[in-house]
Amino acid sequence: MSSRDELVDVDLSDSSRSDDSDLDELLQGDEVEATILLLSVKELEDRVQLLNRRRGSVIGRNHIQRNRLLDHEQLMEDCFAELPTYPPHLFCRRYRMRRSLFVKIAKACEANSNYFKQRRNVAGVMGFSPFQKISTAMRVIVYGIPADYTDEYLRIGEDTTTESVRRFARMIIKLFGTTYLQAPNEDDTKRWR
Template sequence: MSSGDDFDLSDSSSSDDSDLDELLQDDDLEATMLLLAVKDLEDRAKLLNRRRGFVFGRNHIQRNRLLGHEQLMEDYFAEVPTYPAHLFRRRYRMRRSLFVRIVKDCELHSNYFKQRRNAAGVMGFSAFQKISAAMRVIAYGIPADYTDEYLRIGEDTTTESVRRFARMIIKLYGPTYLRAPNEDDTKRLMEINEKRGWPGMLGSLDCMHWTLKNCPKAWHGQYCGKSKDATIVLEAVASQDLWI
């Protein structure tokens, strides 16, 4: 390094100290700190607004929730619905009476599924809307906002409905339906099937091939059968009343 590039660390340190002393003695320091504090509060407020979601009046959609409820009830739950029972069963994967029972149970045990007015006095979504949206997402794996145009229910509400609906099903029906049969249950199922002409049968077995999308190339030969794609076999046993 040339002599022109040499520098003294002690001189630099003393210079920095003097600059700091001048800054601390500056009358504008208090105003500067105040401005920095205000800026920090503004940044925190912006971050909080982003976490809360949209602000009313900006990106807000007037969905007419009541119209979505009335249309749903007319199509499927009226005395003479637009779509008959077999179409309801195909689209909801269950009978209408069972679906109504589930809706009533969820309304009874969760305030989230009760139709209420919000702070602005606007009537909220009905349990039929929320659970219909949740059921279609679960049954078909569709995006959360796929039924927005029909049910008039947004993506965030649908996602929350799916989470709460799943928890409620586990809470209400888990002890009865989401457990393995014990010895008494097995004996009862055997007796039922023996009376139906199938002695020794626990339930009906069904299986299906599920595509193993991320199967490693080295394993393809182990999982390929009649199809050229790698698949795994999923088996399920069901009793005649679908208890298991």
């Protein structure tokens, strides 16, 4: 064998070795890609589970455009303005309490809970005011009406109404439970006679 043939043999063996290493790298690259693909699929499955569990917008559900600010202004004009549309005796009949007590409760809930603060949502739209959320919760509690019934006047949907009632009840217990949610003492029974 000539030196030239030996050189060719060496080059062939080197190229076959490099082909094998390239093949190994490709296979390892495929394994990495397969791992990434599996992780991506796993991440998608996790997202689907989160979407199924989360609250909020549901794909396929109709969205009803409500003018929350206009509805808030109407509620404030009807019940909480200096000269409201409905006089104090009608407010007491509707809410089973004086307006001043309602305002005190609303301000306390707003100060102690982010849920009752009026904020912008992800889309930049202002949410419901504390007066709207507490009014809807009060109407459900006072009258025992279904949650979707409040949509007619306060323009709040069933899910928000249900959440407002749940959070309002918890907030009232948290804020006023030690003062008002206890067994009456002797002074209370004397006062009630």
